[in-house]
Amino acid sequence: MMSSVAEASPITPDRQRLVLLRALLAAPFTRVALILVAGFLVTAIFAPWLAPYSPVKIDVLHKLQPPSAEHWFGTDHLGRDLLSRVIYGARTALTIAMVSVAIAGAIGLLLGLIAGYGPRWLDAILVLAFDSMNSLPMIMFALAIITVLGAGTGTLIIVIAATSFPSYARLIRAQTLALKNSDYILAERLLDASAARIIFIHLLPNVVGPLIILLSMDIPVVIMVEAGLSFLGLGVRPPTPSWGSILYDGYTSIRSAPFMVIFGGLPLVLATLGFTFLGEGLRDYLDPRLQLRRPA
Amino acid sequence: MLAYAVKRIGLGLLILVLVMVAMYAAVFLVPGDPATVALGPRATPELKRLLIERMGLDQPVWWQIVEFFRNALTGNLGYDVWSNRPVSTLVMEALPNTLILGLTALAVALLIGVPLGCLSVMRRGTAADAAIGVLSVGVIAVPSFVVAIYSLLLFAVTLRWLPAIGAGEAGDLFSQARALVMPAAAIALGWIGYIARMVRASMMEVMGEPHIRTARSFGLPEWKIVSKYALRIAIIPTISLVAVGLGSILSSAVFVEAVFARPGIGKLITDAVSTRNYPVVMGTVLIMTAIYVSITIAADLLIARLDPRVRDVFRG
Amino acid sequence: MSPLLAVEDLSVSFVRSSLLDRLINPFPLPGFNVVDGVTLSLMPAETLGLVGESGSGKTTLARTILGLIRAAAGRIVFEGRDVQTPADFRAMRRRSAMMFQDPVASLSPRLRVGTLLTEPQVIQGLPMPDRRAAAKALLALVGLPASFVDRFPHELSGGQARRVGVARALAMKPHLLLADEPTAGLDVSVQGDVLNLIGELKRELGFAAMIVTHNLAMIRHVSDRLAIMYLGRLVETGPTQEVFSAPLHPYTATLIRSEPIPDPRRRSHKPAVTGEIPSVFRRPSGCEFHTRCPLVQSRCKTEAPVYRPMGAGRMVRCHFPLQTGGQEREAVSRASANQRGN
Amino acid sequence: MSGALAASGLSVRYETPHGSVHALRHVDIEAHPGEVIGIVGESGCGKSTLVTALANLLPANARIDGSIRYNGVDLAKLDAHRQRLLRGDEIALVGQDPMTAFNPVLTIGDQLVDFQHHRKDLSRAQKRARIAAMLGRVGIADAERRMRSYPHELSGGMRQRVAIAAALLTDPGLLIADEPTTALDVTMEAQIIHLLRELRRDYNGIIIVVSHHLGVIAELCDRVYVMYAGEVVEGGEVDAIFHDPRHPYTQALLACDPARFHERLDRLPTIPGALPSLTQPPVGCVYAPRCGRGFAPCKTVAPPLVKLTACHAARCHAVTS
Amino acid sequence: WSAAGDTLRIRMEGDLQTLDPAFMIGGIEDVMMRGIYVSLNRLGDLRQGSPWSLWGAEKLKLKDPKTIAFTLIDGLKWSNGLGPVTAEDVKFSYERIADPKLSSPWAYQFEKLDRVEVVDARSGIIHLKDPYQPIFVTSLPYYGGHIISRAGTEKAGGKFTTEPPATCGPYLFSDWQQKQKVTLTANPDWPGPKPDFGKVEIYVVADDQAAQLAYEADAFDYTKIAISATKAVKAKPPANTSLIEAQSTRYVWLTINMLSPRLKDRKVRQAVQYGVDVGQILTGVYDDLTKRSTGVVQPGTKFARPSNLIAAPDYEKSAALLAEAGVSDLSLTLTVMNDSIRTATAQIIQASLEQAGIKVEIQPYDEAAFWGVGDKTQGDGYKNIDLALMDFAGGVDPSENLVWFRPDQIGAYNWSGFDSPEFETGYQQLVAESDEAKRIALSNRMEDLMEQSGGFVFICHQPLVAIHKTAFEPVIYPDGHPNPVLFKKTA
Numbered sequence A: 001m002m003s004s005v006a007e008a009s010p011i012t013p014d015r016q017r018l019v020l021l022r023a024l025l026a027a028p029f030t031r032v033a034l035i036l037v038a039g040f041l042v043t044a045i046f047a048p049w050l051a052p053y054s055p056v057k058i059d060v061l062h063k064l065q066p067p068s069a070e071h072w073f074g075t076d077h078l079g080r081d082l083l084s085r086v087i088y089g090a091r092t093a094l095t096i097a098m099v100s101v102a103i104a105g106a107i108g109l110l111l112g113l114i115a116g117y118g119p120r121w122l123d124a125i126l127v128l129a130f131d132s133m134n135s136l137p138m139i140m141f142a143l144a145i146i147t148v149l150g151a152g153t154g155t156l157i158i159v160i161a162a163t164s165f166p167s168y169a170r171l172i173r174a175q176t177l178a179l180k181n182s183d184y185i186l187a188e189r190l191l192d193a194s195a196a197r198i199i200f201i202h203l204l205p206n207v208v209g210p211l212i213i214l215l216s217m218d219i220p221v222v223i224m225v226e227a228g229l230s231f232l233g234l235g236v237r238p239p240t241p242s243w244g245s246i247l248y249d250g251y252t253s254i255r256s257a258p259f260m261v262i263f264g265g266l267p268l269v270l271a272t273l274g275f276t277f278l279g280e281g282l283r284d285y286l287d288p289r290l291q292l293r294r295p296a
Numbered sequence B: 001m002l003a004y005a006v007k008r009i010g011l012g013l014l015i016l017v018l019v020m021v022a023m024y025a026a027v028f029l030v031p032g033d034p035a036t037v038a039l040g041p042r043a044t045p046e047l048k049r050l051l052i053e054r055m056g057l058d059q060p061v062w063w064q065i066v067e068f069f070r071n072a073l074t075g076n077l078g079y080d081v082w083s084n085r086p087v088s089t090l091v092m093e094a095l096p097n098t099l100i101l102g103l104t105a106l107a108v109a110l111l112i113g114v115p116l117g118c119l120s121v122m123r124r125g126t127a128a129d130a131a132i133g134v135l136s137v138g139v140i141a142v143p144s145f146v147v148a149i150y151s152l153l154l155f156a157v158t159l160r161w162l163p164a165i166g167a168g169e170a171g172d173l174f175s176q177a178r179a180l181v182m183p184a185a186a187i188a189l190g191w192i193g194y195i196a197r198m199v200r201a202s203m204m205e206v207m208g209e210p211h212i213r214t215a216r217s218f219g220l221p222e223w224k225i226v227s228k229y230a231l232r233i234a235i236i237p238t239i240s241l242v243a244v245g246l247g248s249i250l251s252s253a254v255f256v257e258a259v260f261a262r263p264g265i266g267k268l269i270t271d272a273v274s275t276r277n278y279p280v281v282m283g284t285v286l287i288m289t290a291i292y293v294s295i296t297i298a299a300d301l302l303i304a305r306l307d308p309r310v311r312d313v314f315r316g
Numbered sequence C: 001m002s003p004l005l006a007v008e009d010l011s012v013s014f015v016r017s018s019l020l021d022r023l024i025n026p027f028p029l030p031g032f033n034v035v036d037g038v039t040l041s042l043m044p045a046e047t048l049g050l051v052g053e054s055g056s057g058k059t060t061l062a063r064t065i066l067g068l069i070r071a072a073a074g075r076i077v078f079e080g081r082d083v084q085t086p087a088d089f090r091a092m093r094r095r096s097a098m099m100f101q102d103p104v105a106s107l108s109p110r111l112r113v114g115t116l117l118t119e120p121q122v123i124q125g126l127p128m129p130d131r132r133a134a135a136k137a138l139l140a141l142v143g144l145p146a147s148f149v150d151r152f153p154h155e156l157s158g159g160q161a162r163r164v165g166v167a168r169a170l171a172m173k174p175h176l177l178l179a180d181e182p183t184a185g186l187d188v189s190v191q192g193d194v195l196n197l198i199g200e201l202k203r204e205l206g207f208a209a210m211i212v213t214h215n216l217a218m219i220r221h222v223s224d225r226l227a228i229m230y231l232g233r234l235v236e237t238g239p240t241q242e243v244f245s246a247p248l249h250p251y252t253a254t255l256i257r258s259e260p261i262p263d264p265r266r267r268s269h270k271p272a273v274t275g276e277i278p279s280v281f282r283r284p285s286g287c288e289f290h291t292r293c294p295l296v297q298s299r300c301k302t303e304a305p306v307y308r309p310m311g312a313g314r315m316v317r318c319h320f321p322l323q324t325g326g327q328e329r330e331a332v333s334r335a336s337a338n339q340r341g342n
Numbered sequence D: 001m002s003g004a005l006a007a008s009g010l011s012v013r014y015e016t017p018h019g020s021v022h023a024l025r026h027v028d029i030e031a032h033p034g035e036v037i038g039i040v041g042e043s044g045c046g047k048s049t050l051v052t053a054l055a056n057l058l059p060a061n062a063r064i065d066g067s068i069r070y071n072g073v074d075l076a077k078l079d080a081h082r083q084r085l086l087r088g089d090e091i092a093l094v095g096q097d098p099m100t101a102f103n104p105v106l107t108i109g110d111q112l113v114d115f116q117h118h119r120k121d122l123s124r125a126q127k128r129a130r131i132a133a134m135l136g137r138v139g140i141a142d143a144e145r146r147m148r149s150y151p152h153e154l155s156g157g158m159r160q161r162v163a164i165a166a167a168l169l170t171d172p173g174l175l176i177a178d179e180p181t182t183a184l185d186v187t188m189e190a191q192i193i194h195l196l197r198e199l200r201r202d203y204n205g206i207i208i209v210v211s212h213h214l215g216v217i218a219e220l221c222d223r224v225y226v227m228y229a230g231e232v233v234e235g236g237e238v239d240a241i242f243h244d245p246r247h248p249y250t251q252a253l254l255a256c257d258p259a260r261f262h263e264r265l266d267r268l269p270t271i272p273g274a275l276p277s278l279t280q281p282p283v284g285c286v287y288a289p290r291c292g293r294g295f296a297p298c299k300t301v302a303p304p305l306v307k308l309t310a311c312h313a314a315r316c317h318a319v320t321s
Numbered sequence E: 001w002s003a004a005g006d007t008l009r010i011r012m013e014g015d016l017q018t019l020d021p022a023f024m025i026g027g028i029e030d031v032m033m034r035g036i037y038v039s040l041n042r043l044g045d046l047r048q049g050s051p052w053s054l055w056g057a058e059k060l061k062l063k064d065p066k067t068i069a070f071t072l073i074d075g076l077k078w079s080n081g082l083g084p085v086t087a088e089d090v091k092f093s094y095e096r097i098a099d100p101k102l103s104s105p106w107a108y109q110f111e112k113l114d115r116v117e118v119v120d121a122r123s124g125i126i127h128l129k130d131p132y133q134p135i136f137v138t139s140l141p142y143y144g145g146h147i148i149s150r151a152g153t154e155k156a157g158g159k160f161t162t163e164p165p166a167t168c169g170p171y172l173f174s175d176w177q178q179k180q181k182v183t184l185t186a187n188p189d190w191p192g193p194k195p196d197f198g199k200v201e202i203y204v205v206a207d208d209q210a211a212q213l214a215y216e217a218d219a220f221d222y223t224k225i226a227i228s229a230t231k232a233v234k235a236k237p238p239a240n241t242s243l244i245e246a247q248s249t250r251y252v253w254l255t256i257n258m259l260s261p262r263l264k265d266r267k268v269r270q271a272v273q274y275g276v277d278v279g280q281i282l283t284g285v286y287d288d289l290t291k292r293s294t295g296v297v298q299p300g301t302k303f304a305r306p307s308n309l310i311a312a313p314d315y316e317k318s319a320a321l322l323a324e325a326g327v328s329d330l331s332l333t334l335t336v337m338n339d340s341i342r343t344a345t346a347q348i349i350q351a352s353l354e355q356a357g358i359k360v361e362i363q364p365y366d367e368a369a370f371w372g373v374g375d376k377t378q379g380d381g382y383k384n385i386d387l388a389l390m391d392f393a394g395g396v397d398p399s400e401n402l403v404w405f406r407p408d409q410i411g412a413y414n415w416s417g418f419d420s421p422e423f424e425t426g427y428q429q430l431v432a433e434s435d436e437a438k439r440i441a442l443s444n445r446m447e448d449l450m451e452q453s454g455g456f457v458f459i460c461h462q463p464l465v466a467i468h469k470t471a472f473e474p475v476i477y478p479d480g481h482p483n484p485v486l487f488k489k490t491a
């Protein structure tokens, strides 16, 4: 045939991924963030092994003890070991945050894609619905769901997912709209690809990247929402330890035992740092505009 | 422009209707009645019924919604189930406090957060950038009640510089301003971090654009590039964020309002929800949604002012 | 022989006002025609070059022909059948293919080359025992190494992506290929590669091609006929050689003259044309080229010329085509003398 | 003020996660006031890298070696502040893409006023007057109104002319135009070429024009450097390069241009093979893998720069002076 | 600026909703009404056992178990120029509230009222349908007993909310900043003993932490504080501050619902009774500021039962009872309101029942939803409650606290499903009886019945903790709210 074009660069996708990871790890902030996040994940997974005491073991005679060799973080208002509660709290907080963010992300992704790629009228209806959801007061909404489903971790996840998916959907929709008329989608339409094929094979993988970054940055936000709902008494069911409920319990004794708020709040601050910087690091390295250029 | 305005307002009205429909659906689902909340065992069945009737909750839901909007059109948002005071009055008494608080907090957050964001872009990669990064992200996660309590302890109890509670004497601007300092700071703190981060992120993106290189190629000083050439563009996503944020500040200032005993919308609405004072809930939500919708419209217009490309879309 | 594709009086307009605008506003902005009254035909196995400046509506026209954009008016006839309903378009798309202006952007970025190459067959439900082998065969066809099956589009150079585009377009053995700027952004050598490849496959498969471009130097070597577009309208068509040797429309003439010549000894001293290119939003009255035409007359400013045949398969949209009247000929040769150096 | 420019042994590499990209290797070029220098080569051969290095605007991941002397001063030795002062005063760069070169949210006039910040002696009104005059010179009618326009309200050709006007406003001794016409249509390209040629007449600085379009180079330049894979493979008077090219690459490049053939060709000429990787550039001659005339030392020994005439030189084992 | 001056600044947890005594909501409004209205008698401080004394009446006498004669003090005058306060106004006030047509939540206080007979301008006779001993402490000195103007009210159409048509108390309602502050100023026309403070400012601060801080920042002179803060304050009180520790009339108990399918067997319920360690609750939640209650009647008062039948937890006994009932793996839900004190209590109950082998899941509800759970008008849910942590604000008289456990309250407030005919007859006797010893015996017996049913674990009466400037001595009613009119400056 013709002069064949020689293989110009030996970069395989796998190698690219490796390179990416190395680049990610090279940024000092991202490295610290990764360590933090990994730390929290390990803490959450191995809570039963890491926690020195049971997180629900009440000991009213030793309540609100300041930090000591025995109780590194002190004890809470019911005499439970705060460190153990914080460790188990990581489990609750991360479960709630990650699951609800994942659910919200999935719903947002699906609805955003449909709104963006679907017919104009459907888009209009969905956007209207997203906007309305966004302006609904959270408490009323939370109350409604909680009374229907009963308080608990599952409900909390639903409340958070339901209140946060509209913003993801909007993001995905905007991106889908931008991609809808891109050449490769047109090319697929010329090949007679079905709408489902275009949405799931061609659009989805291209919009999901920024979403994942956003989701990772939203995880601490959700942990704080959980804390906020705890304040309204709509959080997890006692005695389940969660960072939010620890903060709430801490608030009631903030004068006499400030260490409760400090040790309850510290992991939240650290998790925020971890997830935010991880998300930012991911964004810096995954953003198509910053995509590593192919060396010639 | 006009067509755009009409369209946005029309959409806003639709959102109002949808939100209220959702609210009525929620009321339908949520158990509890005001008499029992308020009086516990003293609430007699007769009284419960009386209040339910007074709130119109014995009517079919669709009828309640129609009635609500019919009344709202005439400026009547209903009446507090207990005090029988017009909801509009209740809202109007609480709203200024909240608006002032929210706007002050946001103004403070912008005034500090935006320069911080710019600074960390100008010093990107340095220790200063890192410090600003850690501080601003860390501060996002500090619960506002912690800030509130400790600033109370310091400035009100120990130093006695600022009043501990309330919104200041009516008509006395100075005392109102003094009463605003701590709550506004407590709300603003997290926002400073958020805005600084946001500005930095979008600024970093802008700084990679070719027109920044053009400005550099003409040897413009870095501060001018950042503050004039990049900020004008980078601030745009921040505006949308802040617009949505103001909406949420207004309703989520509850904790801060609770600690500083500032009567505000957040408290009005949470109290009304927890006491099932539905006319107040509905009226307040309506007004808050209207404000939220207006803020988003205002933000869009502001963005159009800042970005001539968008402006032309509106003209078309 | 009947044409493979005939386009009659095709217009495309982008509506600027939304539905709500139109409801509220009693005097909505009229839509503007990006493509206006285009009539052309393409014989089997023929290559037609569609030439025009950026924004003249070339891409829009190509996309409209395949039904990606809805035409405001006009008729499309493919293989003797009117193409009207979505089903008609679908049937037509099965027998035709398109190459996009941006080669990398028209490949779904998260799929590997192997998957991309075999997508047409998968979508059409053709049996394919070994997808990878099929992909490798196609790669071989366009002269790319088999190892490319695992690459992502962004790992391809412009020329390589073009070749993948060619393979994808021709995988289904179409009767018609619409190539939108198939060499934009390529270096001359790579451009040659790609065009040679298309030419070879064309000889092998016998499809007709419409090549959209603004590169005159290139198109004269690959097309049988030429259609020149200006602001959404065809201003001239004719056999390539004749159009180049004796352009009828002043715009065609200026285009040909504007092309810089890679020879420092033959520098042109004056631009063939001055003035800004008008926009389709504000189409000039009368003849749309009158704002820049070196031979403009008063009639041109008010009266729109019609698109008329000029014999020997040529058409032109001009009141004063260059070959006809003696006066004009003189004027043009004078103009040419001024504008050509040395 | 204007002076001569000389880069010698200039190398630039970009640090990327994949390794270093050797985008520019031991490049020597020189330019004298009044000259129009052309730099030509295929996409990715380092043209932009070269001129960006000259203007000292390389991105952060670039590492530079060698010296750039402008007017006797080694630019690399200047501190950041002095370098900044030089930019937009002595050296001006017109970018590759007129569509994105201007800030979209500021008016043209506003930006052009800012770009004259070195001229502390002028008032704002005076600066605006200069802009109006300069816009007129580059052929933009209605300058006053255009100054109040935003970039997106101008066509591509107008924007490119505004960019040139902006560069000229600063009275630079060195004006670099990186692909000034690539983004434009043929008719507009002809107009810009004409404009640049007009400007030359009363401009006494150095103009460097970058293009991969041989026609543009032929129309505009006095001297030409041909680049391939990060190296300058041949340099000389424009006539010599186009009519007496010595380097096999230059010859092949010229031979490929379809614009040189008026008769229809069935097969367009091409250069077989592909560009070498800049991550691991070949040890010998960069062009050796594709060169038809290659012989033994080409693959292993880097060819020297062979001086052919006073200002014609080629980097090839096969040429002799 | 401080209590040393003429202004008394007290903090309340909520804002007022209405100033109509018939519809007032909680003690908060009553604090204001105590200032602006007048009742025939008043109570003393709860730490002194809340003895009643004359207030708006110069004479108030039980002539026989069913008739009470009163005479108003001279010179009581309505604001708004509505003339002197008359016996007619008293008649109007009492009969209005008792009128079922008005649906006042406080009607029950005058349930036994037959009519008020007007004798002359200032005196009249209260006729009761049945003897009703507690009226002097339950009805007359409180909200229901406040006298409103007949002319004024009728002119206002029979009802009013935040703008009373006329007042006659020692203070005038002079200013109200919604959810912020209410100001009362001395009424110049008040004929009675002049209150110590010329002006009372009532600040609305919902949050205990904030209130305490504000107190320390000298924003007010009297505030309740959080129970959890008591220890610290006791250890290191703010300057010039006294701490009040008392027991309130709010009684807390654990409801064990005998209607629940899981708790039908009395043995199972008793197993729960044996499994709850109340001592831990007192320590863990209340910092031992209060004692265990022996019933719904406040401990330490004469009506209090000497002791609980099940005085201490006994996990073995509990397990044995379960075994006897043939129940294993008992798993119950504990319905609770979602605030910190209540959920803390619930968690201790949960932990201690766990030791008895009973699994408990805590189900928190917000206040309004909580009440709906046991409401029979909302469906059959009330039969499905297992355990519920409940607390009611009680009164001084045992009848006030026992009334909620009558059979007719099942599905309303008697969430235990406690259906005892003996209790019902006991209640009827209790309210009619005037002999104190008999009343004590009756009420003790009724509490025994409650406990024996297995439907209750009595926990405590919540402590009341408040701090105030030493410059004055407050007077607090049994409902836990102060009567600012009676605050006395210390010399």
Ligand SMILES: Nc1ncnc2c1ncn2[C@@H]1O[C@H](COP(=O)(O)OP(=O)(O)OP(=O)(O)O)[C@@H](O)[C@H]1O
Pocket: C014, C034, C052, C053, C054, C055, C056, C057, C058, C059, C060, C061, C101, C214, C280
């Ligand atoms: N979806 C659209 N909505 C509105 N206007 C459009 C749209 N697509 C194209 N246009 C306008 O239609 C005109 C023709 O565009 P088209 O892309 O067909 O030109 P072209 O000849 O292919 O130009 P180029 O050489 O730059 O590719 C342009 O003015 C363009 O701005």
Ligand SMILES: Nc1ncnc2c1ncn2[C@@H]1O[C@H](COP(=O)(O)OP(=O)(O)OP(=O)(O)O)[C@@H](O)[C@H]1O
Pocket: A293, A294, A295, A296, D014, D015, D016, D021, D023, D041, D042, D043, D044, D045, D046, D047, D048, D049, D050, D059, D061, D212, D278
């Ligand atoms: N910031 C960068 N980081 C890494 N590699 C880069 C960077 N900038 C350019 N390169 C690489 O350096 C080489 C030379 O690029 P350069 O932009 O100078 O080429 P060019 O000749 O101007 O090409 P074109 O004609 O496409 O503009 C290319 O391979 C390019 O991919």
Ligand SMILES: [Mg+2]
Pocket: C058, C059, C060, C101, C180
């Ligand atoms: Mg096009």
Ligand SMILES: [Mg+2]
Pocket: D047, D048, D049, D096, D178, D179
């Ligand atoms: Mg370049």
